[in-house]
Amino acid sequence: MSIKISKHCQNVSKYLGSEGAFYVVGAVTTIHPDSDTDSNMTYVSGVYESGFQFLYDLKSKESYLFAPYVSADEAVWIGPQPTLDDYKKIYCPDHIYYSTDFDSVLKKINPSILYRIGYQSTASLANLSLNFDSEKLLEAIHEARVFKEPEELQIMKIANDISGQGHVELMKLNIIGSNERRLYSKFVGHILNEGCVREAYTTIVGSGRNSATLHYIKNNAIISSDSELVLVDAGGSYKGYASDITRTWPVGKSFSEEAKQIYQIVLDMQDAVIQAAKPGVQWEDMHILANRIAVQGFLKLGIFRGDLDQVLESFAVGYFFPHGLGHFLGIDTHDCGGYPKGVERINKPGLRYLRVRRELLPGMVLTVEPGLYFVNDLIAEAKVTPAVSQFIDFDVVAKYLKIGGVRIEDNIVITEHGNYNLTNVPKKITDIEQIRCSN
Amino acid sequence: MSIKISKHCQNVSKYLGSEGAFYVVGAVTTIHPDSDTDSNMTYVSGVYESGFQFLYDLKSKESYLFAPYVSADEAVWIGPQPTLDDYKKIYCPDHIYYSTDFDSVLKKINPSILYRIGYQSTASLANLSLNFDSEKLLEAIHEARVFKEPEELQIMKIANDISGQGHVELMKLNIIGSNERRLYSKFVGHILNEGCVREAYTTIVGSGRNSATLHYIKNNAIISSDSELVLVDAGGSYKGYASDITRTWPVGKSFSEEAKQIYQIVLDMQDAVIQAAKPGVQWEDMHILANRIAVQGFLKLGIFRGDLDQVLESFAVGYFFPHGLGHFLGIDTHDCGGYPKGVERINKPGLRYLRVRRELLPGMVLTVEPGLYFVNDLIAEAKVTPAVSQFIDFDVVAKYLKIGGVRIEDNIVITEHGNYNLTNVPKKITDIEQIRCSN
Structure with missing residues (x-):
């Protein structure tokens, strides 16, 4: 054998x-x-x-x-x-x-x-x-x-590289006036050509307000020049192993001021988690860390008001970051083992969808995918929930509705003393704008 | 409603x-x-x-x-x-x-x-x-x-047009040295971009001898300059309705003499069936008609020898045309209703795989997909089967092994007095060679 x-x-x-x-x-x-x-x-x-x-x-x-x-x-x-x-x-x-x-x-x-x-x-x-x-x-x-062998990590790196190249190819396109499915079909064509046998999961291409729909898989709208951003969540499956990458970038050549502000907070959330993720750390604490960065950012923009810790305690941020921070990745995109026997879900906005609740250990592979979204239904719900509405300035929120949502997702491997990133796709604002200007 | x-x-x-x-x-x-x-x-x-x-x-x-x-x-x-x-x-x-x-x-x-x-x-x-x-x-x-409404036929025409354009895009490529999956990925990218939600079935791209494998879905070999032909069996699903098209064409700019001979027989088989298919005709008789054209062609090339009717009777042709002539097409690629209650399969080479055994009637949609293949295992079997080996010149067969296989598949609609063809993709030798020379 x-x-x-x-x-x-x-x-x-x-x-x-x-x-x-x-x-x-x-x-x-x-x-x-x-x-x-x-x-x-x-x-x-x-x-x-x-x-x-x-x-x-x-x-x-x-x-x-x-x-x-x-x-x-x-x-x-x-x-x-x-x-x-x-x-x-x-x-x-x-x-x-x-x-x-x-x-x-x-x-x-x-x-x-x-x-x-x-x-x-x-x-x-x-x-x-x-x-x-x-x-x-x-x-x-x-x-x-749950614990990947070196050979598995090698394959997962290839899956990530192929998919990452696909993301970069999309970023190079002039897309205003195109249908979202142009991005979808180009990504799928790319990964199949490079040896993936299929998408690891159903690709999400959401432009404008569609980027606020977490599992938007219609991929079938015209990308209008009024749109701010396009969100692409796409990964190929290579030799049976998944990759799972998200990038969000301007439909035009550069980010608007508002888009830049939200994007930078999400990037800061991801950076903070990737800095902190190492053996011994609880994954739910990483989600809470991301929440803290988000609240700090929203306080600075005036979307939130009040005391940092009180806002955090209220879980108001869960109305803007409504999904879990990430999940195990492997043969399955949502790989098994996230909840050991007896561990229950936490019934708090955002945290209830956490797909992993356990201590990080070497050999685990996780997605780190913070996001901030302006979802009408959730904003309406927040408005009528006094425990959170007191911390939210809905007039400021209204300014950001047009952004839709931002998600940035990389795949990391936990090592003895920290982690390394399998995903190598530009994500700094300046780097993305440079690619967007090259088309 | x-x-x-x-x-x-x-x-x-x-x-x-x-x-x-x-x-x-x-x-x-x-x-x-x-x-x-x-x-x-x-x-x-x-x-x-x-x-x-x-x-x-x-x-x-x-x-x-x-x-x-x-x-x-x-x-x-x-x-x-x-x-x-x-x-x-x-x-x-x-x-x-x-x-x-x-x-x-x-x-x-x-x-x-x-x-x-x-x-x-x-x-x-x-x-x-x-x-x-x-x-x-x-x-x-x-x-x-089994009986399609006009609205269904309109959708099926669109599915066919999109997929047909995809086939033509592939024919325009210079493919020697490429991997088969380049054709596969390009086709899938094309149909998704044009609004299909998926392949109607698993695409087959077989170059060289791979074209002799009826359900070759690996699509993962380098297309060598030694290859004669590439067979592409691919169709998109549009608004829930399938298309199912096959074309076989030279990997280089033109057909070799042997490839041209086999290709022309298959095209003649298809032409004869499309000429004859109309209400009142039994589908199995269409298969037998295709068999007759094939035997005539093989007799002319010296692959078969003996009396036309005796050869036909022997079903020797089933070793070279081992699948059914076609199937119903609709929401499913292999659509339902091919065998009315009580109708059994015919246990003869080729005929046993017929997916339809019934009288043609207006509103039916069928694939017409004759093929001729040089399959090692079947040729070996024919050699040790005296009832058929007497009619086959295996030295002549050997000259054609390199061809692999040829299949040509269109989708037709049975009308009151005949049929019309939903598929509009070049299939004449001169037309194909013209496209192949344009790359």
Whole structure:
């Protein structure tokens, strides 16, 4: 078995011990490999095509990969298939078989307990008198996946580089009068051409007020010269691993004064978090740190008024930064493991959507994606909520409505003493304006 | 209710009568709208977004659309939502409600029988004492969908035009040394830019010998100057309707002599079918007609030998034209209704993969996609099958191996007296070579 994947199985074994075996069935048909079954299959076996099964003997630490058997008749349709020897070279399991051999292999191993992922089963398994556990394996794989191996980080760096280039290509375009889908189609064309098999998630291209819709995926409006900004949240999936990058930039050549003010606060929020993120830090504290920078910025602009700590305490900022600061990233875009067993969500504006609540540790990969948005519904809600409305100057807010929203999102890797940034796309105001002026 | 969609419901009603009501639940989450549930929902309601339910009263001929209710909190994420009035204008049902009103509406209508699509149910329905039928509705919708309304044909023409332009863009490229995915990414970028929401199916870009793999979707090989041809099978989905177009063209500026010979036979097969397809004709006879043209061509080239009718009888041609001539096209790429109840597949080479076995009638839309391929496995099989090997000169076959395969695919609409072609992409040898020389 290859170093990388055998390491993954050992990572899973940590949570299961050295008795028994574990068993993962890949999806029969893969639309694209982002369902949980397939992500777990990819993690333990390295396989990201459909029809495979995987068995790992916890005692002998040996892996068994079962490839789908393709008849000559089917091969006419899908092409000449790799032989078992070819598969052994590609995926490097200790043992390679066709799926039809699964029963006899399992009987030979005869594990004291078979851990398997609960919602998949096969008729053949039901006929064996084995002890099963359908919960522990999922927990074990989810926890193992939180900590990335060096080889995974290399792949994620490539995914980030390809996607980052795509973002820069978009920034170079003269876009006033174009449809948002021009940016969308150009990004998708770019990542597919560079070897990504798909978008890691549905791309968001929101111009003008559309940038205030967090999951705007219509990508279908004309970009008018009245628009201030365009927000592009887009990343490719490379060799099964996601990237997730957001940039917000002027539809014209430069930021307006108001856009610049909001943009700079969001950038300061992100900078502060990236400065602070390191082992031992709680992720929710990073969100609260970002909140503090936002409140400071809004107090300076006169959007907020009152005492910094009182404003923070009120969570008024949650009406402008309504989503979580970021999430784990890996095989899945919203990768697993953000909430360890027993940890609950915090029911406060902004914090309730946090996708991660745990202590940072080396090997974790997270998105850092602060944002500030001027959303009509949320502003209306704030107005009628005295606990927060007292801290907000709605006349000043009105001046910024036209901005829509700003989000800046990078992908960072937690290291022994801090973190490093996988994302290399211009984000300073001067750098962005320089690119915008080059078109 | 809009003319188009109310017509669809009437079409379905033909098979159900005028007692009771029918009920369709759309998918809760749409990855993309090509699952059967969603296609049927689109057909009866015009809706191709997720979370909707649809009810049609067969007695009063009135339609009820139930939109998902989106809270202000959710709207922050997905954007300001249409009101019920907006939805009424967009989808034109007779009555519009939120899903939460479904129970009370159903109680009010109180149908004598509720036809519904079997594999979807809701808890609320289970609590009502109604007569249900879970089979007839699916049959009715599938049969109704076979015959396209003028509005559907207009949309399908746009899908075809956009995709056709994409094919022509690819033909203009100098591709030797490029990766196949350059063509793939350029096509996808083109259709998304032009308003398609997705590929109608997984694009096939096969160069050289890869063109002989019917469902080659790796699209990941370098296009070498040794390659003869590239086969591109690609179509966009526009407003929920598919297009499905294949062109095969030289990787260089012109066809080799051998490529030209095979290409011309395939084009002759397609021409003959398009000449002959009209109401009253059996689709399997069109396949057999294409077989006849292929055998005539192969006899002329010396690939086959012997008597035309004997060769035809042997189905030797099925080893070179191993797939069906075409399929219904509509909301789904492989649209429903190809096999009426009780009609079985024909177990002969080529014919066994026919996706349609029925008499052509006005309003049907079909792909016409003959192909000839030189597939190693099939040639090897033919060699050891005396019933066919006697008719094949394998030394001559060897000369054509390098061609890989040729497929030409257009989308036609059956009319009262014949058919017309939705696809307008150059396919004559001289026209293709002219485009290839322009790069």
